[in-house]
Amino acid sequence: MDYVLQRLLHGVLTLLAVTIVVFLLSRLSGDPLSLILDPAATAADRAVELARLGLDRSYIDQYLIFLGNALGGDFGESIFYKAPAFSVFMQHLPATLELGVVAIAVSAAIAIPAGVVSAVRKGGILDTAAKAFALTGQSAPIFWIALMLVLVFSVVLGWLPTSGRGGLSHLVLPALTLGWYSNAFLMRVTRSSMLDVLDADYIRLARLEGLPERRIVWVHALKNAAGTIVTTLGLMTISLVTGAVVTETVFAWPGVGRLIVESIFHRDFPVVQAAVTVIAAIVILINLAVDLIFAWIDPRVRLG
Template sequence: MSELAIRRRHRSPLRAAAARLGTALGVLWGAATVSFFLVRLSGDPVKTLLPPDATAEQEATLRTSLGLDRPLLTQYLDFLWGLPRLDFGTSLFYDQPVREVLFERLPATLELAAGALAVTLLLAIPAGIIAALRRGKASDTGVMASVLIGQSTPPFWVGILLVLVFAVQLQVLPASGYGSFAHLVLPAITLAVYSVAVVARLLRSSLIEVLGSDFIRTARAKGLGPVGVVFSHGLRNASLPVVTVIGLEVGSLLGGAILTEQVFSWPGIGRLTVEAIANRDFPLVQATVLFFAATFVLVNLLVDLSYSLLDPRVRTSR
C-alpha cells in the first residue's frame, strides 16, 4: 500500500470533523437557497396582506416597506448574511422577528417529537426482539403484520381514527389542544406509528442476522441463557443500523409533525409552517425549512459519532 493511500485511510479526526462540518454547511446552504427562491414562486405576499380593494399605490408602499422592491440578489445576500446571527428577518404576517415567532412554537414541537420518540422506543424495541426470538411463530407473524399495517397507513388517517375512537366515542382523551399530558397522547401515538413499524422491522432483521453468528453460538455453548445472549451480545451488535434509522426517524418526527399538528391543532412549528405558506410569509417559511434541515444534519452527525461508542471497530475518522 502506498504512503498516500495510508494517509488517506488514516485521516486525522480533525480533518474528518472538518469534512463533516463542510458537508453540513453545504447542506444548510442548499436548503436555504432552495427555500429562498422556491417560496417566491408562490406569489406576491402583498396581495395577501392587503384587502382586495387596495390601490396600486398602497401595494407599492407596502412592498417598499417590506423590502420586496429590492433586487432579488440583494435580498438573497441579505438573507445569507443574517443566518450566522440567526437573523431571519421580520415575519410579514406577525410583524415580529422571525426568530421570536419560531422560538415561541419550538417547545410544542420538541415536546411532540419527544413523546413520539418515547412511544417508538417503548413499542418498537420489545416488538423487534420478540419477533426475532420467535421467528416463524404466531407472535412473529403478528408483529410483522402490525408492522406492515403501520408502514402502509397514512399518519393523518391514523390521527382521525384515534380522534373518532378515543375522543368522540370513548371520550377519554381530548381531540385537540395543547397544555397537558392528555393532549399529548393521541398526537404522539399518531406521529410514532410509522417509526414504530420501521424500527421494529429493522431490529428484527438485524437481530436475526446477529443471533446466527459464530460468537453467539459460542456464548450459548458456554452456558449463557437466551436473555443474556440477546442483551449482552445480540442487541449491541445489532444496534448500528437501528441507531442510524432512529436518528433519521428523529428528523422525520420533526418534519412529519406538520400533518399531525394540523389534525390535532397542535401549536408547533409544523402548523406554523403551513400557516406561513398560506400567508406567503417568506422569511418565516425560510426559517422553518432551515430548522428542519438543521435538525436532520445535527441528528446525522450525532449518529455518526455514536458509531464508535457502539462498535470500537468503527472509526469516525474514516
Template sequence: MLIYIVRRLAAMIPILLIVAVVIFLFLHMIPGDPARIVAGPEASAQDVENTRIVLGLDRPIYEQFWEFLSGALQGDLGYSFRTREPVMDMISDRIMPTLELSFVSMVWAIGAGMLFGVFAATKRGKWQDQLTMFGATTGISMPSFWLGLMLIELFAVQLGWLPTGGNQSAEHYILPAITLGSQVAAIIARFTRSSLLETLGEDYVRTARAKGAREMRVVWLHALRNALLPVVTMTGMQFGFLLGGSVVVESVFSWPGMGNMLITSVSMRDYPVIQAEMLLFAIQFMLINLLVDVLYAVINPQIRLDS
C-alpha cells in the same frame, strides 16, 4: 473524534448555503402574491403595490436573497409578513412544543419498536412473528393524518377519554405522540428483527448458548448490542423525518408547534417564516446525523471517527 466533529460541522456550511438558495428560489416560484394576501382581498392595486414596497418584494430577487442570507448569518431571520413579529421570536415560542412532541413520540417508538422487533426475531417463522410483522407493515403504510383523525374519533369523540388538541397537560400528548411515532415504531421493529436475526446466527452467539447461558441473556446481552448498530443509524434518520412529519400531525391536533405555524405560513405566503423554518429543519437533520455517527462509535469502540 473532536477533529471529526469539527470537520463535519464545517462541511455543513456549504450544504446550508445550497439549501438556503433552493428554499429561497422555490418559495418565489410558488403561485400567489404575498402582498395581495397581506393587503387583503378588497385592497386596491395601489394598496397592494404599497404593501409590496413595505415588504421589500419590489426589489430584485438577488437583493432579497442577500438580505435574507446576511441577516441569517447575524441571527436575524427578518419579520413575518403576516404578523410583523420577529421570526426568531415566533420560532422560539413554537420550537419547544415541537421538540417535546417529537421527543415523546421517539421515546415510545424506540421502546415499542425494539421490543416488538426482538419478540418477532425470537419467534421467527411462528404466528407471533407473522402477526407482529403484519402490524409493522400496517403501521408503515398507514397515513399519519388518517390515523390521527381515527384516534380523535375513537378516544376523544366517541369515548371522551382524551382531548382532541392543545398541549395543556400530559393527556394532550398521548394521541399526537402515538400518531407521530407509529410509523417510526413500525420501521424500528422491522429493522430490529432483521438485524437481530443476522446476529443470532453468529458464532459467538452459538458459543454462549453452548456454555449454558439463558436464552434471554443471549438475546438481550450478547446479540442485541451488536444488532443495534444499523438500528441506531436508521433511528437517527427517522428522528430527522419525525420533525418534518410533525407538520401534518400538529395540524390535525392543533398543536402549537413549528409544524402548525409552517402550514399557516405557507397558506399566507409568509416567506421569512417559511425560509427560517425550513433552514432550521435542515440544520436539525444534519446535527442528528452527526449525533448518530458519534453514537455509532460509542456503541462499538472499534469504529474510529478520525477521518
C-alpha cells in the same frame, strides 16, 4: 477529526442549498402584500411597502441580504405575526420538541423489545403479529392513522380530546400518530438486526459456554445490534419533522409543523425561511451525531 470536518463542510453546503431553494419557493408562493395592504391601496402605498420589506430589490440582492442577516439570527419580521420571524419560530418549537420526544420515547419503548422478542420467537405467533403490524404501520398514511385514532378514542369512546395542547390527555393521540410509522419501522429493523446477530458464531459459542439465554439476547446480541438501531433512531428523528406537519395540522397542535403550513397559506415567507433553515441545520447536526455515535458503538466502523 478529518471526517468530522468533512461532514461539517458537507452540512454547510447542504444548508446553503436549502436556503436557496426555500428562498426561491417562498417568493413563488404568491404576493404577500395582498395580506397587508387594503384592497383600495394605491400604487404609491404598494411601492412604500415593497421598499420596507426589501421586495423592490432583485432576487439576488434579496437572497444575499437574507443570508447575511440569517447568519446573525435575523430572518426578518413576520408579515402575519408582526414580530421577528425567528422569535415566532422559537415560540412554537417547544410544542414540537415535546411531541417529538414523547413519540420517539414511546416508539423505542415498544418497538425495540417487540423486535427483539419477534426475532427470538421467529415463526411464532408473536413474530407473525409483529411483522403484520410493521407492514401495516409502514403502509398506512399518517393522516389516516390520525383520523382512525380520533374516531376510536375521541368520537366512539370519548376518552381523549381531539385537538389542542393542554395536559397529558392532549398529548396521547398526536404522539401515537407521529410515532406510528416510526414504531413499525424500528420494530422491523430491530428484528432484522437481531436475527443477523443471533446467527453469529460468538452467539453460538456463548450458548455452548452455558450463558443464560436472557443474558445472551438482551446483553450480548442487543449490544451488537445497537449500531443499526441507533442509526434508525436518528432517521426516525428526521422523519418526525415531516410527520409533524401532518400530525400538528390534524390535531391543531401549536408546533412548528403547523406554523409552517399556516405561514405558507399566509405567504409569510420570513417565518417559512426561518423555520425551514433552522430545521435543516438541526437535521444536519443529528445526522452527524448519529454517525459519530454509530462509530463509537461499533469499533468496526472506520470513519474517513
